[in-house]
Amino acid sequence: MAEPLFRRLALLGIGLIGSSVARIARERGDIAGEVVANARTQATRDRVRELGITDRIEADPAAAVAGADCVMLCAPVGAFAALAEAIAPHLAPGAILTDVGSTKQSVIRDVGPLVPASVHFVPAHPLAGTEYSGPDAGFTTLFRDRWCLLTPPPGTDREAVGRIADLWRRCGASVEEMEPAHHDRVLAIVSHLPHLIAFTICGTADDLEGESRRQVLQFAATGFRDFTRIAASDPVMWRDVFLNNREALLEMLARFTEDAQAMARAVRWGDGAYIEDKILRGRRIRRSLIELKQA
Amino acid sequence: MAEPLFRRLALLGIGLIGSSVARIARERGDIAGEVVANARTQATRDRVRELGITDRIEADPAAAVAGADCVMLCAPVGAFAALAEAIAPHLAPGAILTDVGSTKQSVIRDVGPLVPASVHFVPAHPLAGTEYSGPDAGFTTLFRDRWCLLTPPPGTDREAVGRIADLWRRCGASVEEMEPAHHDRVLAIVSHLPHLIAFTICGTADDLEGESRRQVLQFAATGFRDFTRIAASDPVMWRDVFLNNREALLEMLARFTEDAQAMARAVRWGDGAYIEDKILRGRRIRRSLIELKQA
Numbered sequence: 001m002a003e004p005l006f007r008r009l010a011l012l013g014i015g016l017i018g019s020s021v022a023r024i025a026r027e028r029g030d031i032a033g034e035v036v037a038n039a040r041t042q043a044t045r046d047r048v049r050e051l052g053i054t055d056r057i058e059a060d061p062a063a064a065v066a067g068a069d070c071v072m073l074c075a076p077v078g079a080f081a082a083l084a085e086a087i088a089p090h091l092a093p094g095a096i097l098t099d100v101g102s103t104k105q106s107v108i109r110d111v112g113p114l115v116p117a118s119v120h121f122v123p124a125h126p127l128a129g130t131e132y133s134g135p136d137a138g139f140t141t142l143f144r145d146r147w148c149l150l151t152p153p154p155g156t157d158r159e160a161v162g163r164i165a166d167l168w169r170r171c172g173a174s175v176e177e178m179e180p181a182h183h184d185r186v187l188a189i190v191s192h193l194p195h196l197i198a199f200t201i202c203g204t205a206d207d208l209e210g211e212s213r214r215q216v217l218q219f220a221a222t223g224f225r226d227f228t229r230i231a232a233s234d235p236v237m238w239r240d241v242f243l244n245n246r247e248a249l250l251e252m253l254a255r256f257t258e259d260a261q262a263m264a265r266a267v268r269w270g271d272g273a274y275i276e277d278k279i280l281r282g283r284r285i286r287r288s289l290i291e292l293k294q295a
Numbered sequence: 296m297a298e299p300l301f302r303r304l305a306l307l308g309i310g311l312i313g314s315s316v317a318r319i320a321r322e323r324g325d326i327a328g329e330v331v332a333n334a335r336t337q338a339t340r341d342r343v344r345e346l347g348i349t350d351r352i353e354a355d356p357a358a359a360v361a362g363a364d365c366v367m368l369c370a371p372v373g374a375f376a377a378l379a380e381a382i383a384p385h386l387a388p389g390a391i392l393t394d395v396g397s398t399k400q401s402v403i404r405d406v407g408p409l410v411p412a413s414v415h416f417v418p419a420h421p422l423a424g425t426e427y428s429g430p431d432a433g434f435t436t437l438f439r440d441r442w443c444l445l446t447p448p449p450g451t452d453r454e455a456v457g458r459i460a461d462l463w464r465r466c467g468a469s470v471e472e473m474e475p476a477h478h479d480r481v482l483a484i485v486s487h488l489p490h491l492i493a494f495t496i497c498g499t500a501d502d503l504e505g506e507s508r509r510q511v512l513q514f515a516a517t518g519f520r521d522f523t524r525i526a527a528s529d530p531v532m533w534r535d536v537f538l539n540n541r542e543a544l545l546e547m548l549a550r551f552t553e554d555a556q557a558m559a560r561a562v563r564w565g566d567g568a569y570i571e572d573k574i575l576r577g578r579r580i581r582r583s584l585i586e587l588k589q590a
Contacts, residue, residue: 078567127514131581147514178510186510189500194518197492200558202577204551205484215473215481217583219422219442223489226521228584231577239570242562253559256499257552263495264548267537272373275534282497282526286426288512289523 004033005166006096010068011037012061012083014048015234016129017100018074019138022053024171027140031170038064039135040075048135062090070167073099073111078240081110093118096160100126102187102237104151104180106244112153120160123151125183126173127191133234144172151180188248193256195238196249198230299328300461301391305363306332307356307378309343310529311424312395313369314433317348319466322435326465333359334430335370343430357385365462368394368406373535376405388413391455395421397482397532399446399475401539407448415455418446420478421468422486428529439467446475483543488551490533491544493525 009025009032011018018037025031037054038061039045048057058064065071065087073080080101091097097119101107107123115121128146130137148168152161165175178186205216205224220228242249266274304320304327306313313332320326332349333356334340343352353359360366360382368375375396386392392414396402402418410416421443425432443463447456460470473481500511500519515523537544561569 149514182507182510186507186514189496189503189507190511190515190519192518194496194522196558196562197496197555198518199574199577200555201484201489201492201551202580203573204547204554206576206580207550207554208484212477212481212484215477216485217580217587219444219481220485220584220587223487223493223525224485225584226525227489228577228581230518230521231574232581233574235571235574235578238574239567242570243565243567246562250559250563252499253555255502256496257555259499259502260492260495260548260552263491264545267491267541268545270538270541272534272538275537276530278498279494279526279528279530279533281501282494282523283530285497285501285512286523286527289515289520292512292515 002030004030005163005170006032006070008032008034008036008068008070010065010071011035011054012064012071012073012087013075013079014039014044014054014057014135015074015133016137016142017126018072019048019051019053019135020140020142021072021074021171023138023140024143026053028170031167032070036064036068044135051135053135053138061086065090065092065095067092069095070163071095071097073097073101076234076237076240077101077103077106077244078236080107084111084114088114088116091116091119096120096122096163098122098124098164100124102191102241103244104183108151108153108180120157121153122156122160122164123153123180124164124168125149125151125187126168126171128173129233131229131232133237141172143168146173148173148175149183150175150177151183152177153180184245184248188245188252192241192245192249193252195230195233196242196253197256198227199238201227202231297325299325300458300465301327301363301365303327303329303331303363303365305360305366306330306349307359307366307368307382308370308374309334309339309349309352309430310369310428311432311437312421313367314343314346314348314430315435315437316367316369316466318433318435319438321348323465326462327365331359331363339430346430348430348433356381360385360387362387364390365458366390366392368392368396371529371532371535372396372398372401372539373531375402379406379409383409383411386411386414391415391417391458393417393419393459395419397486397536398539399478403446403448403475415452416448417451417455417459418448418475419459419463420444420446420482421463421466423468424528426524426527428532436467438463441468443468443470444478445470445472446478447472448475479540479543483540483547487536487540487544488547490525490528491537491548492551493522494533496522497526
């Protein structure tokens with residue numbers, strides 16, 4: 001067995017992403033010599049113990065990070081500031097602090113200033129997820145053939161960046177670096193806006209009157225069913241993502257709304273050529289995705 | 296072998312839906328003694344002959360319907376008026392004319408007045424589809440455990456309605472009758488609006504500048520990928536659906552847009568409780584769908 005990348009990995013939060021990392025670390029053995037997790041609720045801690053996916057589970061984040069040479073924030077991004085404050089004095093000198101949050105400018109804003117000078121801070125975002133959450137939801141192939149984006153602030157220690165890249169490659173992901181503002185903009189359109197739309201249309205349908213509302217559920221055809229799958233995702237995680245990528249999300253929603261209004265106008269005035277052209281663009285994008293093996 | 300429901304079934308259009316019906320009829324033997332199809336292009340006719348999924352394939356819709364006791368319109372709904380005009384004088388007395396269009400008021404408006412008094416008209420809509428189209432896309436399990444909605448105008452012969460219901464049950468679907476305007480309203484929210492949104496967001500992404508546009512494709516996360524799957528659907532079919540369910544679609548889009556703007560306002564002003572509540576509703580709807588076994 002090769003020497004593990006880290007002696008002790010501390011996972012702060014052990015939901016879908018954290019518990020998948022824990023399971024992979026356990027299965028491979030070359031990621032961490034020991035995996036410690038922190039969970040806020042007694043129920044989650046009990047469940048993690050039952051699952052046996054970590055070496056230790058702590059109620060206190062400070063206790064979880066003590067002596068860890070890699071600390072990974074796996075909680076909803078809205079909890080990062082308080083978590084960072086709680087753990088900062090307890091981080092081991094030379095440790096790497098990383099995260100898995102879906103918004104990167106907010107993480108750098110909230111966590112960056114609290115990181116001790118002796119600790120390396122490497123923000124990261126594995127682009128993987130399902131509509132399930134909690135420690136039972138994780139699985140060892142979640143990151144396979146997916147991307148993990150690293151957004152290290154300027155001047156970050158390159159060796160630390162390299163070790164986090166290694167960790168994600170061992171989890172099965174491809175790794176790329178990206179500027180944080182650019183990350184937030186790209187994620188706003190490929191992930192955050194689609195989720196906002198999916199949550200919204202479920203509410204729109206749920207607001208329909210009486211009989212129609214019942215029949216929406218009964219006759220949910222392909223389109224709506226796919227939307228509800230996305231819409232079943234974790235409420236707190238997504239609330240935090242929306243609130244922490246506000247500017248980019250609102251800009252992309254504004255662009256989308258303009259485009260939807262243009263489509264509505266074409267429908268109202270019977271402009272078939274306009275509609276057909278927009279649908280053909282969707283097809284082309286789909287084809288590009290398939291060529292990029294992301295579909 | 297039981298006596299087939301129809302002596303000769305004529306399919307006008309042989310794409311995803313038509314070719315699935317043809318394949319099922321061939322496999323079961325108890326739907327039609329003979330299946331004749333009509334296709335507009337030489338390429339499709341050649342391909343259908345190669346596939347061997349019909350007994351005969353005709354370039355002329357009038358020739359396809361001659362002597363058929365069941366005629367099914369399986370073309371995009373925008374083509375129905377011209378098709379009905381072409382076939383009306385050639386329909387056999389006592390025949391049943393039905394369709395598979397996604398909009399029902401428009402079909403009754405466009406086709407109804409052209410149907411000879413001796414012919415029974417039973418509009419229908421199987422709620423099934425994939426993002427693929429053409430005669431190669433069909434398969435025998437497409438309608439299994441899906442709904443087929445019948446929207447017979449008042450006074451329609453009940454035996455004719457019963458035989459079309461039988462046909463769809465033999466295709467694996469559950470059958471329910473619905474008032475046409477109600478059908479169009481329910482379908483607007485469960486299917487037509489989700490498709491309009493999916494086509495639109497693909498265009499919004501495609502309009503992004505340079506580097507972002509490339510990265511949208513590269514890093515398409517779960518949400519966007521699901522949207523592009525819907526967005527790969529047949530352009531002419533969907534153009535016709537939008538144009539033929541205009542009022543209901545525009546009303547649902549207006550409702551959705553109001554709700555999206557309310558969500559945007561909550562994001563801008565940091566109203567986490569509002570956002571979380573909307574996401575929780577999405578989850579509840581998802582759960583209802585799963586209970587109804589539509590998921």
